[in-house]
Structure formats: structure tokens, C-alpha cells
Amino acid sequence: MSEKVKNALVWLKEMLDSQQVQFQIVGGLAATIHGGSREVADIDLYIRRVDADKILPLVRAYISKPLAHYVEGGWDLQYFQLSYQGQKIEIGMSPGTKIKAAGSGNWIELKTDFSQSVVGSYLGVEVPTIPVVELIRYKRVLGREVDLIDINELTGGSASTST
Numbered sequence: 001m002s003e004k005v006k007n008a009l010v011w012l013k014e015m016l017d018s019q020q021v022q023f024q025i026v027g028g029l030a031a032t033i034h035g036g037s038r039e040v041a042d043i044d045l046y047i048r049r050v051d052a053d054k055i056l057p058l059v060r061a062y063i064s065k066p067l068a069h070y071v072e073g074g075w076d077l078q079y080f081q082l083s084y085q086g087q088k089i090e091i092g093m094s095p096g097t098k099i100k101a102a103g104s105g106n107w108i109e110l111k112t113d114f115s116q117s118v119v120g121s122y123l124g125v126e127v128p129t130i131p132v133v134e135l136i137r138y139k140r141v142l143g144r145e146v147d148l149i150d151i152n153e154l155t156g157g158s159a160s161t162s163t
Helices: 003-017 029-033 048-062 132-142 147-157
Strands: 023-026 042-048 063-072 075-084 087-094 098-100 107-109 118-122 123-128
Touching: 003 042, 003 048, 003 075, 003 087, 003 118, 003 123, 023 029, 029 042, 029 118, 029 123, 029 132, 029 147, 042 048, 042 132, 048 063, 048 075, 048 087, 098 132
Parallel strands: 023 123, 042 087
Antiparallel strands: 023 042, 063 075, 075 087, 075 098, 098 107, 118 123
């Protein structure tokens, strides 16, 4: 567990809550919240595309990658990246994200259902988090090494990929 991640998460949550922006934690942080042990590299989350203009002026000083459409590493999405006190934060826009299936190479839409978020806790910071079943589902599709590690830890060893 990392104080750097915690501090960035507190800042992020306070800022998003102050603007009444719904969000959902995903990725490695969500895996850690659900019981994984891998070190958190970055904070990944989704917000609604329509809410981006509410927060972009507030985070301008921390933007390390501007809001744009990117296709990279099995992802096709609009997002922007922040660096807050040395902690990388990636904020994706929903809807519109696609992920590339490891097995077939097909692009699959990744739907973020904010209403299904569960309350997760990281070092006492409570945040809306993707349900573990949904997290495992998209990590199986991506099938990267980090995803397989997370799946193994969250399922007790059932990391096969699917398309």
C-alpha cells in the first residue's frame, strides 16, 4: 500500500465530489481494493464524457497528457493523464472505450455502469469501484500479464483469457 496513491486518491475524490462528478475506479487500483497484492502503478478511473469540462480547469496544472483520443496498448479511448505529487492518474471518458481481445484481436466496447459501482476502500479512502466480476471480465479480455496476475489473485487461479 502506498501513501502516494492514498494522497492522490484523497485529492482526486475531493475534487470530483466537489464538482458532483460520478466516477468509477478500475484497473490495478480496483484489483488491489478487491484483494490483489500487486503494487499500484497508476490510478485509473472513468467519468462521464459530459463531466470532463467540469474538472479540466481544476486539474490544468497537473495534466501530463491532454484529453484526446488514443489507441495504445489494447485500448481505444478518450482520456487524459495527470501527475499529482508524482502519482500518475488516468481519467477515461465513458462511453466510448474499446479494448482489444488478446485472443482474437477484436475490439470490444467496455461499458462503465456507474450505478453498479461498489464502495471500495484503499488505506481508509472510500471510492466507487468497479464490481470485481466486471473487473475480472475485462481483464480476461485484455489478457496482459498484469491482468492475468490480478485475475489469479482475485479468483484463486482462474486466469484464462476469453474473447
